[in-house]
Amino acid sequence: GGVQKHRFWETQPVGQFKDLGDSSLPEGPIEPPTPLSDVRPDPYGLPSAYEWSTCDISDPSVCLEVYTLLTNNYVEDDENMFRFNYSKEFLQWALRPPGFFPSWHIGVRVKSTKKLVAFITGIPARLRVRDEVVRMAEINFLCVHKKLRSKRLAPVMIKEVTRRVHLENIWQAAYTAGVVLPTPIATCRYWHRSLNPKKLIDVGFSRLGARMTMSRTIRLYKLPDATVTPGFRKMELRDVPEVTRLLRGYLARFAVAPDFDEDDVEHWLLPTENVVDSFLVESPVTHEITDFCSFYTLPSSILNNPNYTALKAAYSYYNVTTKTPLLQLINDALIVAKQKDYDVFNALDVMENEGFLKELKFGPGDGQLHYYLYNYRIRNALHPSELGLVLL
Ligand SMILES: CCCCCCCCCCCCCC(=O)CSCCNC(=O)CCNC(=O)[C@H](O)C(C)(C)COP(=O)(O)OP(=O)(O)OC[C@H]1O[C@@H](n2cnc3c(N)ncnc32)[C@H](O)[C@@H]1OP(=O)(O)O
Ligand SMILES: CN(C)Cc1n[nH]c2ccc(-c3ccc(F)cc3OCCn3ccnc3)cc12
DSSP, rough: OOSOOOGGGGSSOOGGGGTOOTTTSHHHHHHSOOOGGOOOOOOOOOOOOOOEEETTTTTTHHHHHHHHHHHHHHHOTTSSSSSEOHHHHHHEEEEEEOOOOOOGEEEEETTOOOOOOEEEEEEEEEEEEETTTEEEEEEEEEEOOGGGGTTSSHHHHHHHHHHHHHTTTOOEEEEEESSSSSOOSSEEEEEEEEESSHHHHHSSSSSTTTTHHHHHHHHTOOSSSSSOOEEEEEEGGGGHHHHHHHHHHHHHTTSEEEOOOOOHHHHSSBBTTTTEEEEEEOOTTTTOOEEHHHHHHHHEEEETTTSEEEOOEEEHHHOEESOOOOHHHHHHHHHHOOOOTEEEEEEEOOOOTTHHTTTTEEEEEEEEEEEEESOOOOOOOOOEEEEEEOOO
16 A cells, blocks of 8 residues: 555665565566665764764673673563573674674764664675575674664664675675564574473463473473484584585575585584584494584573573574484484573474474474565565575
């Protein structure tokens, strides 16, 4: 209808709701690149009390400011009971991959007090969309302080990160959000596997099932003390070349997936304490690496609970099986997560995850995660199982 539902997004080169169903529109870039000399050289205007501030995440004091802003103002669940609590180490990992641009870590400060009140980031990535490998920016950590909401600051942040990405001759982006915007390329659901059901029920994350006692519930989610797959071990630096080969071969089957090289695999998948854990199966006979699984660590703050402050959550990342049954491999990942005292193991219904969710006692979450591309049209929305991409 004529009413403007998305005043900002309707001005952007993204799939528009009005275009849905118009199969005459070609798949690919929506707008051509601009000559670099035509990219706005100066930052967008902010309200006079605020200033742009490029944030050097490697500076501990700046990293702490970013951590604190996100801890108090980032994404909450629909019932405002939990808020993501990305750790400082996680932010350093997430924002400094090979080839990152410091200028893409963008903050907004109050001029008078220098208080950090907003943030948005980009990192470079090579994403394959069907048969095209496209250099993109992955946009994340968009956050405006709770006290500055609904002042149209987000569109300015988005335009500024877009401008800085354009200056590096990159014209596409990928991002995910729990909100519906023009226009998702895929809509995923997330699922949760209880590891510490008593705590999850105490904090209101889960509810005791009908006709279920607490002891019956604890028994239902019980896991073995040790992993069962022969040759299952932590990934090490020497495994990077083989894991890269294994992962590239596997991701080729999805319509959208990262085009990882060895440097990317070393950064994103080599275990980092309390940030990302990865395991592989080395055949005891041939010493070939046949399977791989990984999860990242993202706790959530528990808001307003007298007994607990944090929920320790693991999130399924990239998994590949060529020999071990997927159910068995992921169950070993659950066993390791339980050993490491995680309360819950989360997974999206992307890649082949649907094949293990119900079987391994995951329960459906209460929301959706929408995937988006900027300045790149996909003719028809993808099924989650066509996505080979997990954004942090
Ligand atoms: C070629 C390179 C291109 C690079 C750029 C690519 C694009 C990258 C895009 C960014 C990807 C980020 C990915 C990411 O970080 C992962 S999604 C997590 C986003 N962050 C949070 O949810 C944290 C808590 N919320 C907030 O801090 C604020 O509510 C935010 C800052 C979300 C909006 O602040 P606000 O004070 O509540 O709102 P106004 O300033 O008044 O602005 C309202 C306008 O903002 C639109 N909006 C709301 N939420 C959005 C969201 N999550 N993405 C995109 N747009 C979003 C909304 O539709 C409206 O536009 P419309 O009128 O057209 O509908
Ligand atoms: C992806 N990355 C961009 C962060 C992000 N932004 N917006 C989101 C909305 C949902 C999920 C999500 C993804 C996977 C999952 F298993 C559970 C999730 O949210 C549960 C609800 N919740 C929100 C906060 N605390 C709990 C992530 C995100």
